[in-house]
Amino acid sequence: MKLLYSAGAFGLCAFLVACNSGPPLQGCRIPTPYFNPQSGLCQSQPIDNGTGGTGGTGGTGGTGGSGGNVGACINMDDSDTYDALTYGGESGSDAASAIASDCVFGTFDDGFDPMLGCGGEAGAVLGCAPNCPDATINALGDCVVGCMQGIIADITDTMLTEDCGACYGESVACSAANCAAFCSNPNAPGCITCRCDNNCTPGFDECSGLPPSGDCD
Numbered sequence: 001m002k003l004l005y006s007a008g009a010f011g012l013c014a015f016l017v018a019c020n021s022g023p024p025l026q027g028c029r030i031p032t033p034y035f036n037p038q039s040g041l042c043q044s045q046p047i048d049n050g051t052g053g054t055g056g057t058g059g060t061g062g063t064g065g066s067g068g069n070v071g072a073c074i075n076m077d078d079s080d081t082y083d084a085l086t087y088g089g090e091s092g093s094d095a096a097s098a099i100a101s102d103c104v105f106g107t108f109d110d111g112f113d114p115m116l117g118c119g120g121e122a123g124a125v126l127g128c129a130p131n132c133p134d135a136t137i138n139a140l141g142d143c144v145v146g147c148m149q150g151i152i153a154d155i156t157d158t159m160l161t162e163d164c165g166a167c168y169g170e171s172v173a174c175s176a177a178n179c180a181a182f183c184s185n186p187n188a189p190g191c192i193t194c195r196c197d198n199n200c201t202p203g204f205d206e207c208s209g210l211p212p213s214g215d216c217d
Contacts (some may be wrong), residue, residue, distance in 0.1 A: 017131060022040050039168040043060055045049035069163045069164075069166060070206055070207065070209065071159065071206075071208070071209030072094070072163035072164045072167055072207055072208060072209065073161075073164035073210055074167070074208075074210070075118065075161065075164075077158075077161055078161055078164045080158070081152065081156055081158050081159065081160050081212050082095075084153060084156040084157075084203055085154070085155055086155070087109065087155065088109030088110055089109075093208075093210050096115035096152065096160065096168065097168070099147075099148045099151050100144055100145075100147075100148045100171075100172065101142045101153065102120055103116070103147035103148050103151070104117065104140075104141075104144060104172070105119050105120050105122055106118070106119055106147075107120070108151075115175055116147050116150065117147060118140055118143035118144055118147055118162050121136075121144075122140055122176075124136050124139070124140070125137065125176045126180065129176070129177075129180040129181040130177075130180070130182075132176070132177060137173045137177045140153055140173060140175055140176050141169035141170060141172045141173030141176070142169060144168065144169055144172045144173075145168060145169035146191075147165065148160075148165065149165050153162065164208065165181070166207075167204055167208040168204075170204070170207060171185070173199075173201065174198060174199065174200035174203060175195055175200045178194060178195075179191060179194040179195055179197035179198065182194055192215050193217075195216075196216035201213065201215055201216050202216055
């Protein structure tokens with residue numbers, strides 16, 4: 001299982017000419033541009049995130065964890081979606097992780113519109129890290145889930161189940177909450193340790209049930 005490097009995507013902003021700051025379409029298309037991670041459908045009105053988010057990020061503002069899901073991605077439906085998924089030279093769950101990472105700023109390997117990304121939400125996290133409110137953190141996680149699911153649907157004509165998709169959002173939210181202020185290189189030992197120490201990587205492994213990366217051993 002390839003490690004979900006979403007936390008390290010924040011470091012990309014410093015090296016890009018500009019990060020996308022427009023309103024994300026969250027993986028859906030006009031005239032229904034907003035993805036609802038609870039229903040798994042696109043809708044015409046923005047999602048009301050309230051204070052706790054809607055995408056199952058589990059109020060991850062600080063600790064990560066599995067958000068109540070355990071083994072959410074090891075089922076026939078998700079296996080079929082992974083089997084059909086290729087992206088950026090990766091396949092299966094590695095491709096899903098790569099898509100989730102690219103959704104943070106809309107820097108896609110395979111030509112998807114940058115407006116599908118979550119630059120606005122990511123920028124908000126960068127502006128308040130490491131003391132962001134839960135609503136800001138969860139908004140990024142929810143957006144990444146919607147973006148990821150929309151791209152997966154474009155590639156495979158299906159999506160990951162809601163519970164499985166939520167594992168990716170929880171991982172993004174956990175990494176953003178705990179590591180965005182400290183990580184510029186996702187492969188740096190300190191960044192890997194940050195995700196491990198804050199239960200972001202183990203939380204994703206538990207939530208998804210996918211083979212662990214081994215980075216926290």
